[in-house]
Amino acid sequence: MSNNEKKGFLDKETTRREFLKLSGKGIGGTFISLSLLNLLGCTNTNVEEVAAFPLAQGVLIADRARCTGCLRCETNCSLANDGKAMPYISRIKVSRNYNFGTDGPKLAYAYADGAFGNKLMSPETCRQCAEPYCGKACPVGAITTNEIGARVVDQAKCVGCGTCTKACPWTMPTVDPETSKSTKCVNCGTCAANCPTGALRIVPWEEVKYAMRKLGYKA
Amino acid sequence: MSTGGWAGKIIRVNLTSGKISSEDTSKYQDFIGGMGIGYKVLFDEVPAGTKPYDEANKIVVGTGPLCGSGVPMSSRTNITSLYPGNDKNLVTDSHMGGNFAAFLKYAGWDAIIIEGASSKPVWLRIEDDKVTLEDASSLWGTGIYNTTAVIGSTMGKESCVAAIGQAGENLVNLAVIMNGSSHSAGGHGAVFGSKKLKAIGVKGTGSVKIGKDKKELMDLDAYVMKEIVGANNQHVVPSTPQPWSEFVYENSRWTAREGLTWGASEGNIDTGIAAPGDVNKVGYRTMKAIKDLGPVAAKYTVRMGGCQSCPIRCHAQMNIPQLEQYGVSPYAANTCMGWFSPAGVMFKGTKDQKEEGDGNMITRALGSQLADDYGVWCNYGSIGRDFQYAYESGILKNVLPEEEYNSIPWNLLEAGDPAFLKEFYRRVTFKEGEFSHLGDGTYHIAKRWNFGADYWDTKKYSMWSPLGFPKHHASDESYQVGAIINCMFNRDAQSHSHQNFISSGLPVDILKKIAEKLWGSADAIDPPANYTPMNQYKAKFAKYGVIRNCLHDSLTLCNWMWPLTASPLKEREYMGDTSLESKYFSVVTGIDTTEEELDLMGERVFTLHRALTVKEMGTTDMRGQHDLMVNWVFDIDPDKKPFTEGTIKMDRDDMQLALTMFYKEMGWDEKTGAPTRATLEKLNMKDVADELAKLGLLPA
Numbered sequence: 001m002s003n004n005e006k007k008g009f010l011d012k013e014t015t016r017r018e019f020l021k022l023s024g025k026g027i028g029g030t031f032i033s034l035s036l037l038n039l040l041g042c043t044n045t046n047v048e049e050v051a052a053f054p055l056a057q058g059v060l061i062a063d064r065a066r067c068t069g070c071l072r073c074e075t076n077c078s079l080a081n082d083g084k085a086m087p088y089i090s091r092i093k094v095s096r097n098y099n100f101g102t103d104g105p106k107l108a109y110a111y112a113d114g115a116f117g118n119k120l121m122s123p124e125t126c127r128q129c130a131e132p133y134c135g136k137a138c139p140v141g142a143i144t145t146n147e148i149g150a151r152v153v154d155q156a157k158c159v160g161c162g163t164c165t166k167a168c169p170w171t172m173p174t175v176d177p178e179t180s181k182s183t184k185c186v187n188c189g190t191c192a193a194n195c196p197t198g199a200l201r202i203v204p205w206e207e208v209k210y211a212m213r214k215l216g217y218k219a
Numbered sequence: 220m221s222t223g224g225w226a227g228k229i230i231r232v233n234l235t236s237g238k239i240s241s242e243d244t245s246k247y248q249d250f251i252g253g254m255g256i257g258y259k260v261l262f263d264e265v266p267a268g269t270k271p272y273d274e275a276n277k278i279v280v281g282t283g284p285l286c287g288s289g290v291p292m293s294s295r296t297n298i299t300s301l302y303p304g305n306d307k308n309l310v311t312d313s314h315m316g317g318n319f320a321a322f323l324k325y326a327g328w329d330a331i332i333i334e335g336a337s338s339k340p341v342w343l344r345i346e347d348d349k350v351t352l353e354d355a356s357s358l359w360g361t362g363i364y365n366t367t368a369v370i371g372s373t374m375g376k377e378s379c380v381a382a383i384g385q386a387g388e389n390l391v392n393l394a395v396i397m398n399g400s401s402h403s404a405g406g407h408g409a410v411f412g413s414k415k416l417k418a419i420g421v422k423g424t425g426s427v428k429i430g431k432d433k434k435e436l437m438d439l440d441a442y443v444m445k446e447i448v449g450a451n452n453q454h455v456v457p458s459t460p461q462p463w464s465e466f467v468y469e470n471s472r473w474t475a476r477e478g479l480t481w482g483a484s485e486g487n488i489d490t491g492i493a494a495p496g497d498v499n500k501v502g503y504r505t506m507k508a509i510k511d512l513g514p515v516a517a518k519y520t521v522r523m524g525g526c527q528s529c530p531i532r533c534h535a536q537m538n539i540p541q542l543e544q545y546g547v548s549p550y551a552a553n554t555c556m557g558w559f560s561p562a563g564v565m566f567k568g569t570k571d572q573k574e575e576g577d578g579n580m581i582t583r584a585l586g587s588q589l590a591d592d593y594g595v596w597c598n599y600g601s602i603g604r605d606f607q608y609a610y611e612s613g614i615l616k617n618v619l620p621e622e623e624y625n626s627i628p629w630n631l632l633e634a635g636d637p638a639f640l641k642e643f644y645r646r647v648t649f650k651e652g653e654f655s656h657l658g659d660g661t662y663h664i665a666k667r668w669n670f671g672a673d674y675w676d677t678k679k680y681s682m683w684s685p686l687g688f689p690k691h692h693a694s695d696e697s698y699q700v701g702a703i704i705n706c707m708f709n710r711d712a713q714s715h716s717h718q719n720f721i722s723s724g725l726p727v728d729i730l731k732k733i734a735e736k737l738w739g740s741a742d743a744i745d746p747p748a749n750y751t752p753m754n755q756y757k758a759k760f761a762k763y764g765v766i767r768n769c770l771h772d773s774l775t776l777c778n779w780m781w782p783l784t785a786s787p788l789k790e791r792e793y794m795g796d797t798s799l800e801s802k803y804f805s806v807v808t809g810i811d812t813t814e815e816e817l818d819l820m821g822e823r824v825f826t827l828h829r830a831l832t833v834k835e836m837g838t839t840d841m842r843g844q845h846d847l848m849v850n851w852v853f854d855i856d857p858d859k860k861p862f863t864e865g866t867i868k869m870d871r872d873d874m875q876l877a878l879t880m881f882y883k884e885m886g887w888d889e890k891t892g893a894p895t896r897a898t899l900e901k902l903n904m905k906d907v908a909d910e911l912a913k914l915g916l917l918p919a
Contacts, residue, residue: 065485068502071318071527075289076437078426083433085289086426087325095527096377098318099399104376105368110548115400116364119521119536119550177424194444196502196530 058204060092060185060192062123066199069121071095073191073200080190081183082176089176091185092200097122123199126151126172126185134184137167142182150187158182223430224284224808225252226329230350232343234414235274235335239350244329249903251773252283254312255824256330257299261310262831262907264334267914271303272390272413280323280331280381280419283775287324287427287528288807289436291443294527295775296320296381296398300410301835302710303392304598304660305687309709309835310828312772313395315381316526317402319421320775322379326423337415342382344374345421355417359388362592363397370420382418383408384594386648391658393596393647401534401552401587402526405596406710430809439802444498444530447783447796449473449723451505451533452715455787455795456724463494465789468724472533473787474506481506482518483538495787501530508535511558512583515576524552531780541572541581542588545638551584553591556600561586563603564643566610570635582637589640593648599711601661601689602647604680609668615654618668623652662687676850683711685847692718694852695867698750699877700743702869703761704768706846706878707825709832713778714768717760720744720784729793733785737797738763749864753873758880769828770800770821823902826885826894830907833893839918841892846878888918 074090087095099105101113102122109116132151135143142157143164153164153173160180164173173184192200229242247256257279269275278300285293296319302311323331326345333343340355353373358366367380379398387394387408394408411417429436449455450473457464458471475493493500506523508516512535519539523532534554542549562569562583569578590597597603609615610632616624627646631639645651647658656664665674665687675682683690683705691711694702696718705712721730721744731741734756743756763782771778783795801817804810829841838844852869861870882889886898896917899908911917 065481065522066488068522068524068532070502070525070529070532071321072289072291072530075287075528076440079289079429079433079437082426084426084428085287087321088424088426095318095322098377099367099379100371100376105371109368110364110550115524115536115552116367117548117550119524119538119552178426193498194440195499196444196532198499 058187058202058207059128060125060187060189061201061203062092062125063199063201064121064123066197067094067121067123068197068199069094069098069115070196071098073123073195076190076194080188081186086176086178089174089183091126091172091183092191093124093172094121097124124170124172125200127170128185128187133167133169134164134173137163139163143173143184146186148187151184152186153182153184155181222809223428224288224804226324226327226425226427228328229256230328230331230345232331232333232350232352233335234333234337234341234352234416237337237352239352242332249820250824250827251770251820252286252329253281253295253297253775254299254769254772255283255820255827256281256773257297257312258310258824258827258831260332261299261301262827262834262910265301267834267837268308269301270308271301271410274336274414276301276410276413277332277334278407278410278414280333281775282320282323282329283773284329284808285774285776285803287321288429288803289427289440289528290776290803290807291440291448292526292529292531292777292780293775294318294321294529295772295777296323296404297772297775298396298404298407300407302406303409304406304710305662307686307709307836310831311406311708311710312713313404313406314713314772315396315398315402315404316529316777317399318379318527319381319398319402319419321527322421322423324423324427325425326421327425331419333414333416336413340415340417342370342418342420343416345419345423346374347423347425355415358417360385363594364400364592366418370418374420374422378420378422380418380420382594383411383416384592384648386594386596386658387412388417389648389650391595391647391650391655392660392663393598393602393658395591395594395596397591397594401524401554401557401591403557403591403594403596405598408594408596427807429807431806435806436803439799439806441498443783443799444501445496446788446791447786447799448501448530448780449504449783449785449787450475451507451531451779452722453719453780453783453785453795454722454724455785455793461492461494463492464787466724466726470722471724472505472507472510473724474509475500475503479506479509479517481520481522483521488522502532505531505533506535507533507554508537511535511553511555512537512580513576515574516580519580521550525554526777529777529780533779537584539581539584541577542584545585545641547585547588551588553584553587556597557587557591558583560597560600560603561590561637561640563597563600564606564640565632565635565637566603566607567632568635569637578635578637582635582640585637586640586644589644593644595644595647595658598660598687599689599691600681602657604689605661605664606643606657608670608674608680609657609664612671612674614668614670619653623654627654660687661689672850676854678851678855682849683852685849686845694848694869697721698745698867698869699753699757699874700761700764702848702852702874703758703877703881704764706848707765708828714764715778716767716782716784717764719780719782723785725785725793730785732792733794734760736794737784748867750862750867752862752870753877753880755880755884757877758884761881762884765825766818766821767800769824770817773821773824774800774804776800819902822885823904826887826898826902827904827907829885829887829892830894830899830904830911833916834911834914837914837916839888839891839893839916842875842878842882842890846892848874891918893918
């Protein structure tokens with residue numbers, strides 16, 4: 001990470017994207033821990049744990065070490081948001097990486113991510129990007145920001161074209177084949193509140209900023 | 220049909236013709252799903268006298284209305300077919316957890332009926348409505364792990380695959396069908412093999428609909444997670460003193476405590492104080508790794524794992540670098556018998572390598588990987604005991620050709636070297652020599668090698684039935700109740716309804732209070748090794764056990780957790796909630812159903828099992844020819860009398876009375892134990908009664 005990028009961490013899309021790429025494999029919690037800072041690309045091993053500020057706007061982060069692959073988050077998400085059990089449109093994605101990680105099966109699967117490999121799950125979450133790829137790409141302007149800052153799909157406007165799915169670097173928004181409307185994370189927190197191992201947390205962005213400041217980044 | 224729960228469709232695949240069709244699930248609605256559909260298909264469509272590997276045999280892979288709905292502990296696949304492990308060719312069920320069942324629902328299917336036999340290896344590909352047979356010739360001969368990876372690369376990483384290994388292909392009677400890296404169903408792998416069906420791959424983009432308001436379902440979940448669910452096997456008391464509990468029970472699977480960590484996880488995650496009510500800690504309650512692999516296993520534990528929808532994580536996920544010296548991956552996962560069985564093969568013990576207990580852990584982990592990849596089953600641990608008996612009695616030396624006997628590296632077995640397992644499982648899987656007949660199953664091997672009466676009549680070998688299946692939570696743990704349940708099925712009983720309750724960890728006086736509420740008297744249960752003669756309350760308890768087991772395998776719920784008879788909460792007086800299955804059923808399907816009504820459906824499923832057994836055996840004499848127990852049950856502790864303190868010894872007359880009382884509870888003929896026309900008609904199975912009448916198989 002260059003100095004230039006350090007200064008404008010939260011403003012620089014490229015760096016932010018690097019962080020967000022990592023965060024799916026990361027730790028969230030009441031504390032910004034060393035592990036989370038590592039996800040931010042920081043490798044300073046002297047970083048102390050710092051207390052969190054419970055602010056509203058945040059990002060859902062999964063701790064892959066705690067994730068046991070029970071997939072309750074996927075059914076809880078779709079039950080809460082859609083009234084049916086439908087992991088395909090769950091806003092948190094765990095099952096698609098269950099056996100072989102995010103990259104899928106390869107010859108050395110026994111040593112790669114997943115149940116058939118190193119046993120680590122690869123939960124993927126929506127980053128609620130500052131400048132959301134999904135929202136910017138939507139041809140009908142159906143993706144907007146709600147009262148808690150989450151980027152949400154306006155079901156009335158959505159035409160189910162799937163442009164948001166393709167635009168998202170992590171393929172997170174998903175068009176529900178039963179309604180032909182896109183779905184994405186609204187930061188409702190149902191998944192996190194009901195995770196049997198506390199592997200999911202919504203971390204306020206302010207916590208990330210604070211942690212970065214402690215590290216000498218301008219945020 | 221209802222508005223929720225069921226997908227509404229069943230796949231029928233004829234492997235002889237290659238025809239694939241869709242059928243309406245509603246015709247099986249009286250039988251719920253899973254096990255119920257399996258029995259109905261076999262009763263209606265597979266003629267008596269059919270053998271397991273005949274083209275006429277069918278195999279039904281089924282789920283139920285609650286599966287995939289998010290109801291806790293609901294991703295169970297029930298597989299029903301004829302069982303090759305003894306000469307009676309009777310119906311059995313094999314079960315697997317994992318993700319397969321739920322994924323099948325999301326693809327829009329409740330079950331798969333597989334019939335006929337293919338002339339060349341095939342696998343079944345299910346992507347939502349698109350169902351096709353694919354060429355499996357390049358997969359034939361490969362293990363389950365590689366098969367899953369190849370199909371996963373073909374269908375997409377999000378697919379789930381149920382496959383057989385080389386054991387199933389080679390028609391080893393003791394073979395499994397497995398999905399995920401550790402979820403296997405024992406006894407029907409070779410039925411797949413006989414049909415040249417290598418695997419079923421499934422992925423789905425659909426949903427399980429909820430008949431009522433989603434809020435009702437989520438409220439029920441919250442109630443279960445906060446107040447009712449315990450640890451694995453619904454143990455509700457911790458294994459070590461905990462601030463939240465007034466009791467301790469050393470054998471409990473509620474192991475969470477401060478300082479017990481997933482030692483190979485990033486950050487050395489502490490299982491900590493996982494008190495009742497803390498929903499974000501439920502998944503830490505059971506650290507089965509230390510139960511199954513010993514205390515040494517803690518530091519090799521990456522995490523716990525298990526099945527879709529289940530908050531109780533009973534499958535240990537391990538990183539044991541020492542495994543690499545045997546040519547397998549350091550990563551291993553399993554639970555219970557998957558770990559125990561290889562240790563049974565290594566009956567001479569295991570030698571530690573670096574630290575105390577690691578030999579045992581390495582043995583179990585190596586054996587579990589070999590057995591799972593080859594797809595070898597163990598007849599609930601019997602394969603090791605059969606081997607032990609044959610070896611120690613000298614039989615093996617007599618029956619094996621000298622050259623073959625000398626080719627087996629006995630020194631490894633004697634030295635406790637796990638490398639012996641590679642020899643063992645390879646020979647069984649590839650049917651190498653006479654030795655490999657250990658994979659035929661106990662009944663066949665005992666006959667072939669002429670096992671003595673001491674094999675059957677010594678508790679050490681754990682046999683329960685002359686049909687060649689072992690005890691599985693039988694009279695040694697719950698007396699007449701366990702004995703009745705162990706007599707009812709055609710393989711080892713996989714019913715945990717009774718066992719989970721009595722081993723929940725609660726003191727017996729509390730259990731007795733719960734028993735009084737549920738079955739009418741505290742006398743339904745006995746304190747350990749101090750049991751009383753048979754009474755009608757025990758018959759009711761046994762009926763509860765069997766019927767709930769059948770309900771769970773039809774709904775489909777995990778009977779290793781359900782029913783939730785006890786609770787961890789003192790303020791509930793430790794009462795669980797036996798109405799939960801019916802409440803979930805009502806909310807998910809949208810069909811209001813009481814506990815009694817749902818139990819009646821379980822009774823229907825189990826009575827159909829009985830009718831099917833009568834039909835397949837060609838006799839109504841269940842008491843004399845089916846509900847049999849080996850002699851140690853009655854002859855153990857020669858110096859003691861039944862009903863005295865300190866013995867599990869049963870009384871022959873009392874057990875016959877126990878069967879009579881149970882038959883009566885079920886509405887079966889009290890003399891023979893066969894279902895009567897009146898009971899079949901009461902359960903809305905007039906067609907079954909008519910068929911049995913036609914065959915002369917209704918009791919007089």
